[in-house]
Amino acid sequence: MANLSLRRARTIIRKTLEQGREMALKPLSVVVLDAGGHVMAFEREDGASPGRFQIAHGKAYGAVMLGMPGSAQMQRAEDQAYFMAAVNGVFGGQVIPVPGGILLRDSKGAVLGAVGVTGDTSDNDAAAGKAAVEAVGLVADL
Amino acid sequence: MANLSLRRARTIIRKTLEQGREMALKPLSVVVLDAGGHVMAFEREDGASPGRFQIAHGKAYGAVMLGMPGSAQMQRAEDQAYFMAAVNGVFGGQVIPVPGGILLRDSKGAVLGAVGVTGDTSDNDAAAGKAAVEAVGLVADL
Amino acid sequence: MANLSLRRARTIIRKTLEQGREMALKPLSVVVLDAGGHVMAFEREDGASPGRFQIAHGKAYGAVMLGMPGSAQMQRAEDQAYFMAAVNGVFGGQVIPVPGGILLRDSKGAVLGAVGVTGDTSDNDAAAGKAAVEAVGLVADL
Amino acid sequence: MANLSLRRARTIIRKTLEQGREMALKPLSVVVLDAGGHVMAFEREDGASPGRFQIAHGKAYGAVMLGMPGSAQMQRAEDQAYFMAAVNGVFGGQVIPVPGGILLRDSKGAVLGAVGVTGDTSDNDAAAGKAAVEAVGLVADL
Numbered sequence: 001m002a003n004l005s006l007r008r009a010r011t012i013i014r015k016t017l018e019q020g021r022e023m024a025l026k027p028l029s030v031v032v033l034d035a036g037g038h039v040m041a042f043e044r045e046d047g048a049s050p051g052r053f054q055i056a057h058g059k060a061y062g063a064v065m066l067g068m069p070g071s072a073q074m075q076r077a078e079d080q081a082y083f084m085a086a087v088n089g090v091f092g093g094q095v096i097p098v099p100g101g102i103l104l105r106d107s108k109g110a111v112l113g114a115v116g117v118t119g120d121t122s123d124n125d126a127a128a129g130k131a132a133v134e135a136v137g138l139v140a141d142l
Numbered sequence: 143m144a145n146l147s148l149r150r151a152r153t154i155i156r157k158t159l160e161q162g163r164e165m166a167l168k169p170l171s172v173v174v175l176d177a178g179g180h181v182m183a184f185e186r187e188d189g190a191s192p193g194r195f196q197i198a199h200g201k202a203y204g205a206v207m208l209g210m211p212g213s214a215q216m217q218r219a220e221d222q223a224y225f226m227a228a229v230n231g232v233f234g235g236q237v238i239p240v241p242g243g244i245l246l247r248d249s250k251g252a253v254l255g256a257v258g259v260t261g262d263t264s265d266n267d268a269a270a271g272k273a274a275v276e277a278v279g280l281v282a283d284l
Numbered sequence: 285m286a287n288l289s290l291r292r293a294r295t296i297i298r299k300t301l302e303q304g305r306e307m308a309l310k311p312l313s314v315v316v317l318d319a320g321g322h323v324m325a326f327e328r329e330d331g332a333s334p335g336r337f338q339i340a341h342g343k344a345y346g347a348v349m350l351g352m353p354g355s356a357q358m359q360r361a362e363d364q365a366y367f368m369a370a371v372n373g374v375f376g377g378q379v380i381p382v383p384g385g386i387l388l389r390d391s392k393g394a395v396l397g398a399v400g401v402t403g404d405t406s407d408n409d410a411a412a413g414k415a416a417v418e419a420v421g422l423v424a425d426l
Numbered sequence: 427m428a429n430l431s432l433r434r435a436r437t438i439i440r441k442t443l444e445q446g447r448e449m450a451l452k453p454l455s456v457v458v459l460d461a462g463g464h465v466m467a468f469e470r471e472d473g474a475s476p477g478r479f480q481i482a483h484g485k486a487y488g489a490v491m492l493g494m495p496g497s498a499q500m501q502r503a504e505d506q507a508y509f510m511a512a513v514n515g516v517f518g519g520q521v522i523p524v525p526g527g528i529l530l531r532d533s534k535g536a537v538l539g540a541v542g543v544t545g546d547t548s549d550n551d552a553a554a555g556k557a558a559v560e561a562v563g564l565v566a567d568l
Contacts, residue, residue, distance in 0.1 A: 006185060006188050034320065036192055036476055038193065039195035043151075043183045045148055046147055050176065050178050082510055085511060085514075087481070089522075090484045091477060091480060093519075191349060200374045227366070235372070238370045238374060290471055325467075326465060327436065329432055330431055337464065
């Protein structure tokens with residue numbers, strides 16, 4: 001299980017959106033990145049604001065590039081704001097350090113990629129993504 | 143029919159990928175942007191190179207922002223290369239002026255968004271996208 | 285053989301430099317990127333000019349992101365200069381489309397990463413890298 | 427001893443990685459820059475996250491360009507965050523102001539370059555690099 005397939009990425013997105021509807025969340029947007037931080041698939045629900053790709057991407061991209069999920073990045077940003085600001089400098093301003101950036105790990109802990117979820121509160125975004133990742137048999141590191 | 147729905151964007155992507163398989167093309171990547179040039183949905187087939195989001199996006203983004211499909215942009219680039227280079231300056235280098243950037247129009251000609259297809263030759267990319275757009279009842283301006 | 289190890293990346297670099305000395309080339313600089321286009325290892329020989337990391341990286345990065353080795357990119361740049369210029373826009377100006385950007389493939393053709401070699405003529409750069417890639421049992425797509 | 431050689435840069439990297447294994451640190455990534463702030467050599471251990479080149483580079487680059495090691499930059503960031511933010515403006519966002527950016531000095535105090543280490547805590551990164559720099563007979567200013 002070294003790589004994510006498009007089929008699996010698509011399922012993670014679909015299940016995140018379903019979970020969002022079950023939790024009665026605002027319209028969600030969900031991206032799946034591969035282990036190199038490159039976009040595999042994305043969907044933005046009707047009614048979401050137009051800039052949601054960039055936010056979903058920023059959550060997932062930071063997780064992959066740093067090997068740290070959104071909640072750990074947020075902790076670091078709260079402890080040492082200038083560090084996360086500097087990290088954003090070296091990654092071209094592409095990192096959004098809050099929950100909703102979830103590392104996808106296999107059963108051995110290897111990182112297969114990341115999911116980025118945005119649209120509701122950061123914690124709800126993360127919860128919806130977690131349920132979807134676990135539904136496809138992967139470990140959600142959020 | 144003023145707006146694209148996620149459902150329709152998803153169908154355009156799925157049908158483009160099916161068309162690519164029927165035409166025996168290389169793995170394709172397909173993005174759908176809304177009328178504001180913002181990402182609605184994207185999928186990259188397994189086996190495609192990692193940078194395909196950026197290329198698909200560049201084709202569709204230029205189409206929406208300029209109101210000109212990829213083939214018209216290519217003609218302009220061949221006639222007046224410095225113009226398309228300057229266009230890229232004002233749009234932050236986000237425009238790829240070749241076929242495969244297709245405007246989505248309704249029956250009255252209004253632009254609803256654009257599709258960007260990449261992976262095979264530019265002409266094959268455009269042909270696969272055209273078939274998908276027409277299959278959902280829209281006009282493909284390529 | 286799904287991934288490159290640091291050990292193998294290091295060997296490719298060392299053998300490229302040895303090959304450069306055998307061919308009596310100017311001082312070489314060699315980078316190895318993984319399949320996501322991220323830097324695994326780099327060395328710049330004494331006497332090389334200071335900007336060689338960026339050039340080696342640009343050759344290898346373009347190869348990975350586009351799935352096209354340097355010689356194919358050069359051909360495209362000669363046929364359709366505005367296309368390669370636009371590609372550089374979407375990849376942040378990080379692409380150097382000349383020989384010396386070599387895709388690393390396994391025996392089944394899967395891309396494991398890329399090598400970027402710079403310092404002498406582009407063709408000599410590519411030849412030195414090719415010998416090194418083949419010495420570690422991989423296929424050099426240059 | 428006015429300049430670093432590739433041989434010495436390579437030894438610093440190798441000894442930093444060995445030190446990391448002795449200290450049981452997470453996988454490390456190590457860059458060596460010359461006195462002009464340009465990349466001489468880099469290695470990323472297997473298992474490190476893909477964005478580690480940028481972070482290692484940011485630590486070492488700031489040290490060379492400012493003539494201040496990472497700990498002094500961190501102190502400045504904590505005392506006067508807007509100053510380090512402004513520094514990042516003029517250096518294109520390339521500076522990571524935390525420990526792990528180590529100036530390489532000769533016995534007379536002249537700066538020969540810098541090492542950047544990342545992967546574990548900033549303090550552990552700095553300790554591993556310090557041991558390596560001293561092992562090659564240079565002074566580590568961290």
